[in-house]
Amino acid sequence: MTPRNGFYGLFAPSGQVRPHTFPGAPFPPLQLAAPPLWAAVSSARGGEEAVCRAEGSRGLLFLGELYNSRALRHQLEASPDLPLSELLLRAHARWSMDFVLRLDGLFALALRDGDCLHLYRDGSGAHNLYYTARRPGRIGFSTQLAMLLRLPGTDKRLARHSLHEYLRFLDIAAPNTLYEGVFALEAGHLLTWTADGISQHRPEKSDGTPPPAFDEALNTLDGLLLDSVARRLRNVDKPAAFLSGGVDSSLICAAASRIDPRITAVTVGFDGPSFDEAPIAHNVAAHLGIEHQVLRFARQDYLAAFDTFQRHAEQPIADPAAPATLLAFDHCRERHDVVLDGSGADESSGMMPPRHVRIAIEYAALLPAPLRRAIAASLHHLPGFAGYAPIFDFEHPAELMIRWHGFTRREIEGLCGEPVSLERTHFFQTFALFPRRAHFERSLALLDAMPGDRLHLAAAISGLRVRYPFWDVSVDAFIRGLPPDYRCRPAQPKRLLRALLARHVPRPLWDAPKHGFDFPLLDFLQAQDFRLVRRYLLHDRWAGWQMLAPDRVAAYGHRFIAGETGLSFRVWALAVLAAWLEGHVDR
Secondary structure, eight states, rough: OOOOOOEEEETTTTTTOGGGTTTSSSSEEEETTTTTTEEEEESTTTTTEEEEEETTEEEEEEEEEEEEOOOOOOOOOOOTTTTTTHHHHHHHHHGGGGGGGGGOEEEEEEEEEEEEEEEOOTTTHHHHHHEOSSTTEEEEEEEEEHTTTTTTOOOOOOOHHHHHHHHSSSSSOOOOOOOOEEEETTTTEEEEEETTTEEOOOOOOOOOOOOOHHHHHHHHHHHHHHHHHHHHTTTOSSEEEEEEESSSHHHHHHHHHHHHHHEEEEEOOSSSSTTTTTTHHHHHHHHOOOEEEEEEOHHOOOOOOOHHHHHHHSOOOTTTTTHHHHHHHHHTTTOEEEEEOOHHHHHHHEEEEEEEEHHHTTTTTOOOSOOOHHHHHHHHHHHGGGGGGGHHHOSSGGGGSSSSOOHHHHHHHHHTSSOOOOTTTTHHHHHHHSTTTTTHHHHHHHHHHOHHHHHHHHHHHOOOEEEEEEGGGHHHHHHTTHHHHHBBTTTTTTTHHHEEEEEEEHHHHHHHHOOOOOHHHHHHHHHHHHHHHHHHSSSSSHHHHHSHHHHHHHHHHHHHTTTTTGHHHHHHHHHHHHHHHHTTTTT
């Protein structure tokens, strides 16, 4: 694994922290002004900057890349050779904490201002930022979870509610982490800590102007996206872009081909037409006149990538596409210095939930649970009506919008041997913020709440420099500021983006059902006589981990091997958890 850059710190305005309290620190801390902010940075990988600086009562730690530093220097009348740390402190002095909305890049930062500490990570979430304030009068923070857990006063205790969250959602979303009292800052959020407590919000960039006409919005977005791609390809000799054949990645390739025709489009291909999007990607690349590479990997490659990914993951992540992503990143790291990715478009554009989900949330959820179950059971037995059963067959309406089919609450109680509530999960809390009929707004907020750690961890493991034009602050703010009707309609997802893509690539070449980078998970689990399932579910290490009931884990493995293919995501979640425990507990 490429050495990871990062920073950590411990702030106590009372001055109670001393150097000798850092015996387990990965690298020695420095005192940045008084009262003390003890902090340190590590910079071992090119392309990013990890800096720290103190000026009077202010101290700054920064990790990441900025793509608009030239514009910032011009606005602040700063010389070209002014160090980045000084430039950022000067921006803070001019615009206070609103300066973070003027930064275009992938980054996390900590800024101490007198007795306040501010933490911020950009909207992409490319860099994690963890914190703990369990002890009164101090806060510890770090870009790496393992680093934070080694700071004084941080206990490494499993948070059982986060284990439940993983089993239900197959990941753990900020602000929760796998450890009690340790939190992750949400992407795009600003946290302010003082000795009196913590406040947190998502800063928004809006000029308050009325929305433009739809065609004018297309013109504006076209220019913004082109500028965003250009900044991210500045001084790049061997550019590439991931191309799935979907709207988002195709738009990025269309813009990139105008900036640098040398760009290479890279697609991961899978066996079988129900998963393989390479043909559509080929059509798009051919129309744009750019080189196209299709990557196809063997099963042994996926198995090796699976082990590597979970060994380096800070928390278990059961995204089925993780092994394929890591293999693609490894391939590109050896051949390209920067790769563009279309992530971020879903979060800004939003989407309307399917009709049956809207009906269930708006109407069926009002019925008593026993009545809903009875209706669902009846529909299953009526010819031609079984397809309507999901409208009524749920315990909580939030379940209808979960990304993957993990364990139910009752199944988790059986695995964990304890009562389970999912009310503390970010997903359920976000769902509850909206009235029943606010389908678009709820869906948009839930998209923001879903972690995208697969991409960022694969980039950290491989060392590949990945950049996301849709996360440009101007692009993201512009799309979010448009009326929902521009962004999507029930029968027209990504209306604006699709209309823009049609300007550059004829619709018949790409307008087809999207697979969403689906990995053939069922085939992967069944291959070689269920080798992965037998290795991770049918062994005695579960008893030693004392996390889940070993007999229940084994039962899921046996049922899946016997033919219950509907358990594939549950079995996958257990296999990922076992691989993660082997890499973090057993070692």
